[in-house]
Amino acid sequence: PKPIITIENVNKYFGQLKALNNVSLSVRPGEKVVIIGPSGSGKSTLLRTINRLEEIDSGRIIVDGFDIMDKQNDINRIRMEVGMVFQNFNLFPHKTVLQNLTLAPTKLKKIPLAEAEENGRRLLRKVGIEEKANVYPAQLSGGQQQRVAIARALAMNPKIMLFDEPTSALDPEMIGEVLDVMVHLAREGMTMVVVTHEMGFAREVADLVVFMDQGEILEVGTPEHFFQEC
Ligand code: ADP
Numbered sequence: 001p002k003p004i005i006t007i008e009n010v011n012k013y014f015g016q017l018k019a020l021n022n023v024s025l026s027v028r029p030g031e032k033v034v035i036i037g038p039s040g041s042g043k044s045t046l047l048r049t050i051n052r053l054e055e056i057d058s059g060r061i062i063v064d065g066f067d068i069m070d071k072q073n074d075i076n077r078i079r080m081e082v083g084m085v086f087q088n089f090n091l092f093p094h095k096t097v098l099q100n101l102t103l104a105p106t107k108l109k110k111i112p113l114a115e116a117e118e119n120g121r122r123l124l125r126k127v128g129i130e131e132k133a134n135v136y137p138a139q140l141s142g143g144q145q146q147r148v149a150i151a152r153a154l155a156m157n158p159k160i161m162l163f164d165e166p167t168s169a170l171d172p173e174m175i176g177e178v179l180d181v182m183v184h185l186a187r188e189g190m191t192m193v194v195v196t197h198e199m200g201f202a203r204e205v206a207d208l209v210v211f212m213d214q215g216e217i218l219e220v221g222t223p224e225h226f227f228q229e230c
């Protein structure tokens with residue numbers, strides 16, 4: 001199958017700092033790619049270029065046949081196809097859990113509220129927190145908030161899910177409940193690009209592991225390749 005994400009010779013500077021150095025990577029539909037590497041190596045920057053949260057200085061990024069740097073194109077279309085989950089959940093604090101899930105579908109996709117709510121409840125069931133539909137994010141544990149954030153991203157029915165260190169802000173006892181949801185999503189066939197330090201997740205789920213250092217992809221291989229020798 002043709003790649004759903006093609007990243008070609010991408011360079012990205014923050015002032016003098018070269019955050020991405022000639023990065024190329026393809027992701028096929030249904031593939032799970034885990035990006036690893038030391039802090040500051042450009043993992044998050046690379047992930048964020050895929051939905052243009054970061055603009056690139058040169059190179060090309062094609063997502064689902066759509067050149068995301070082409071200013072003629074509507075970036076909102078790509079943001080609808082590419083769900084993102086952040087380290088710090090980024091839920092809307094003044095909206096209930098269910099409202100967090102219905103806001104984008106009703107506003108951006110014009111889905112009727114009743115339908116968005118029904119779908120939202122289905123997704124909350126899927127991530128195991130249906131009973132929290134009417135509370136506010138601050139009333140939830142970190143693990144629960146992150147599961148809401150995953151459900152919120154899924155509410156847009158994305159083709160691709162990006163995860164930026166989704167468990168790094170969580171207490172250890174909550175990491176498992178979030179990884180379980182991610183493993184489940186992976187088994188359902190979602191295309192996923194995940195920045196994480198959870199090597200168990202990488203070993204279990206990744207089709208491809210990408211190792212970055214100092215803005216460069218130094219190695220791409222299977223989990224077997226990466227975790228055998230170390
Ligand atoms: P990683 O995710 O691997 O920890 P990042 O992609 O967050 O790395 O960062 C790569 C490099 O770019 C780091 O040196 C970081 O300090 C720098 N950087 C990231 N975001 C910014 C920014 N908004 N402004 C300036 N420098 C940044």
Ligand code: ADP
Pocket residue numbers: 053086087088089090164
């Ligand atoms: P960190 O991991 O350092 O806490 P995040 O990755 O959570 O940072 O968020 C970085 C920035 O991106 C924040 O300022 C946030 O408001 C912004 N952001 C988050 N989601 C979106 C989005 N869908 N569109 C545009 N900007 C966003």
